[in-house]
Amino acid sequence: xxxxxxxxxxxxxxxxxxxxxxxxxxxxxxxxxxxxxxxxxxxxxxxxxxxxxxxxxxxxxxxxxxxxxxxxxxxxxxxxxxxxxxxxxxxxxxxxxx
Numbered sequence: 001x002x003x004x005x006x007x008x009x010x011x012x013x014x015x016x017x018x019x020x021x022x023x024x025x026x027x028x029x030x031x032x033x034x035x036x037x038x039x040x041x042x043x044x045x046x047x048x049x050x051x052x053x054x055x056x057x058x059x060x061x062x063x064x065x066x067x068x069x070x071x072x073x074x075x076x077x078x079x080x081x082x083x084x085x086x087x088x089x090x091x092x093x094x095x096x097x098x
Contacts, residue, residue, distance in 0.1 A: 046072030
């Protein structure tokens with residue numbers, strides 16, 4: 001499937017990677033690798049994770065307190081958020097209009 005990140009989700013991914021890299025050399029790379037693994041898992045089994053609202057689903061990252069919020073349909077995966085789990089869980093909803 002083709003994977004698309006909304007621009008705001010791309011920024012969240014980049015910000016988190018930069019933060020983790022500043023904490024420990026190589027940790028930002030590990031974070032990006034975890035996101036890639038999650039995308040591969042979504043690609044393999046797009047309907048395997050919990051539905052949050054409508055057709056938006058959430059997959060949790062294994063090593064980091066983050067989740068990807070995504071929609072899978074018509075051969076595409078659209079990632080709406082790379083969300084830290086302690087942040088406002090409703091902040092991503094405004095992105096559904098995008």
